[in-house]
Structures are given as C-alpha cells and as structure tokens.
Amino acid sequence: MVNTELVLSKLKQLYPNPHHYLHFKNPFELLVATILSAQCTDEVVNSVTAELFKKYRKPEDFENMPLAQIETDVHSITFFRQKSMAIKEASTVIAEKYHGRVPDTIEELTKLPGIGRKSANSVLAHGFDRVEGIIVDTHVMRLSQRLGWTKNKISDKIEQDLMSLFNKKEWKWLPFYLKSHGKAICKAQKPDCRACALSKYCPCAFKF
Numbered sequence: 326m327v328n329t330e331l332v333l334s335k336l337k338q339l340y341p342n343p344h345h346y347l348h349f350k351n352p353f354e355l356l357v358a359t360i361l362s363a364q365c366t367d368e369v370v371n372s373v374t375a376e377l378f379k380k381y382r383k384p385e386d387f388e389n390m391p392l393a394q395i396e397t398d399v400h401s402i403t404f405f406r407q408k409s410m411a412i413k414e415a416s417t418v419i420a421e422k423y424h425g426r427v428p429d430t431i432e433e434l435t436k437l438p439g440i441g442r443k444s445a446n447s448v449l450a451h452g453f454d455r456v457e458g459i460i461v462d463t464h465v466m467r468l469s470q471r472l473g474w475t476k477n478k479i480s481d482k483i484e485q486d487l488m489s490l491f492n493k494k495e496w497k498w499l500p501f502y503l504k505s506h507g508k509a510i511c512k513a514q515k516p517d518c519r520a521c522a523l524s525k526y527c528p529c530a531f532k533f
Contacts, residue, residue, distance in 0.1 A: 329490050332472060332526050336502035339522060343501040345451050347371065352427040352452030353419070354378055357387075359447050360411050360439040365403045373399055384425050387416035411439025429453045442481060450497045459487045460500040464507030471511065471529040 346367040349355040354374070362370045377398055381387050387395060395409040402408060415437040419427055427448065428434055434445035446458040459465070461480040465487075469475045475486040491499060507513075510521050516533055524530040 328526065329474065332523055333491070333495065333499070333502065335522055335526075336506060340502050340505040343498040343505070345447075345501070346504070348374060349452075350378070352429075352448055353384060355452045356415065356427055356437075356440070356444075356448050357381075357412055359444045360408055360415070361399060361402050363404070363408070363439075363444075369401065373402055384416035384420040387413050388420045408439065414438040415440065427452065429455060431457050442484070446484075456493065456497045459484050459491075459496045461487070462500065462504065463513070464504040465500045467513060468503045468507055468511055471516075471527060472523070473528045 345355075347355065347358040347362060348371045349358050357377070358370055358374050361373065380398065381390070390413070392409060392413055395413055396406055399405045399409055399412075418437055419425060423433075428437075429449065429452075431442070431445050431449060434440050434448055435442055440448070442458065443460055443462060446460045449455045449457055450460070461469075461484045466478075466480060466483055469483055469487060470478075474490060475483045477483050477486060487499070488496065506523070510517050511523075518524045518527075518530045518533070521527070521530065
C-alpha cells in the first residue's frame with residue numbers, strides 16, 4: 326500500500342491553495358452548477374452559470390420558467406435537455422417541499438432529481454461546510470486506482486476505501502488535490518510520469 330500520508334503531504338506542497346473549480350455564491354447555485362457539471366468541463370459550466378445566475382437567483386425562478394427557455398439558456402452544456410429537466414424538477418421540490426432552501430442532509434439531497442452521492446457530498450461540504458463523505462469524480466477515481474489506494478471501479482466503493490484510508494479532516498479537500506494533479510499531470514490518456522513528483526510512490530508510474 327502506498328503511504329497515503331506522504332502522498333497527501335506532497336500533493337499539499339504542489340497545490341497549496343485548493344479551491345472548488347465551480348463558481349457559486351450559495352448552496353443553491355452550487356447545486357445547479359453541480360448538476361450541469363456532469364460530463365462537462367468546469368470551464369464551460371462556469372461560462373454558462375456566469376450569465377445563468379444573473380437570471381435565475383432562487384429555486385422559484387427555475388420552477389416558474391418554461392423548460393424550453395431553461396434549455397436555451399444552458400444549450401452549450403452537454404446533455405442540456407436532461408440537465409434542464411433535472412434542475413427544474415429539483416428546483417420545484419426545493420421551492421415547494423423545503424420552502425426555497427436547499428436541504429442539508431445526504432438523505433434528502435440524494436432524493437432530488439439529478440443529485441447522486443457525489444453531488445450531494447459536494448453540496449454538503451462546500452455549500453454547508455458539512456463533511457459526510459468524499460467526492461469521487463473521474464479524476465479522484467483514476468488517481469486513487471493508479472496510486473494503489475483502491476482496486477474498486479465503482480465510485481461508492483472507492484469512496485468507502487478512501488474514507489478508511491484518510492482522517493476525516495482531509496475529506497473535504499482531498500478530491501481537489503487529486504483533481505488538480507489529474508488536470509496538470511496525471512491525465513487520463515497520457516500521464517506525464519517524468520514530471521510527476523509522485524512517480525516514485527506510484528505503482529503505475531511509467532506503465533503507460
């Protein structure tokens with residue numbers, strides 16, 4: 326097993342200012358941006374939400390807007406029709422059931438359209454500063470497997486493996502250290518192992 330504390334220490338040195346890649350001002354904006362971000366780059370999402378959040382400020386705004394208009398407003402996003410429907414339906418639930426406030430439990434969030442466990446973890450941790458799990462996106466999945474932290478391929482099982490390896494105080498920002506390294510060095514198709522500060526700790530180094 327790779328020394329997780331040592332690797333995490335190296336990642337913290339490489340990326341000393343972890344931050345959320347999506348732009349948002351409140352839990353509801355984060356929820357909408359998170360739905361839009363599935364299989365879409367953060368850069369594209371941020372470009373769309375920069376204008377979107379000027380027009381839609383609360384769940385009721387999406388609830389009362391025709392679906393076709395929401396689709397038009399997010400048409401540059403991948404799978405924009407499905408995501409528009411999810412945002413409208415989730416907004417309706419939040420407006421009517423939760424009186425316009427985003428729920429703050431994993432159980433309630435995962436019952437909203439378009440919100441799975443990964444998204445719920447993100448909204449809780451970065452919208453409410455409540456950490457109950459670890460966000461497992463494609464970067465976290467890929468690097469966790471390459472570093473030998475997990476043999477699982479299912480995100481929920483990878484999350485459980487990571488939760489068992491790391492102290493809870495690391496759960497909030499661990500995904501963003503991994504994501505930063507995944508974007509910069511450990512890319513999906515062609516990782517730059519020669520430039521990687523983690524290569525001597527990585528069982529998959531130079532095998533691509």
